[in-house]
Amino acid sequence: MSGKRDGYDRRDRKPRKRASALLQGDVEINYKNVELLTNFITERKKIAPRRMTGNTASQQRQISTEIKKARYMALLPYTVNHK
């Protein structure tokens, strides 16, 4: 399954990261920690999927609620198209 087909391979686009290095050790996922959360949003300011960040399911749940809180408090944008 490892051969490239027609020159296109999903793995060519984005290297797969396994565990998120950002959350190693004693890191608290909190909406006030904007710098940390910006690592988990995409260019279009969407919440990045786990396959991009390598978060565990429970980390991802926490991150998504904290990002939503940060968005409400205008610490993070909802979209790139804010007026």
Added chain:
Amino acid sequence: MINLYEVLFIVPSTLADDSYKELSGKIRSMIENEHESEIVKFEEWADRKLAYTINNHKNGKYYLLETRCSSTCIKEIESILSFEKTSVLRFLIDKITEKKVAK
């Protein structure tokens, strides 16, 4: 039942100091005098650009309040903040655990 609460609220940067003082004084006296509860922390963040405009405000001052108080007290804080539509752009009340404060 006494819980530890964290309140983050945004005040427009253009707001006069007096009206902010009035608001913070109101909250302070409500917690300390009426409910005899403790304010753990009341800090001001640096002036911040909002991620998006709220009521045509581009910048805001964030205030973080941590208090150990009862649920009736926090409800009153909530009603104060939600009533001040011109001076409070957004607020968020969170119940936090003691562990988070120690950090």
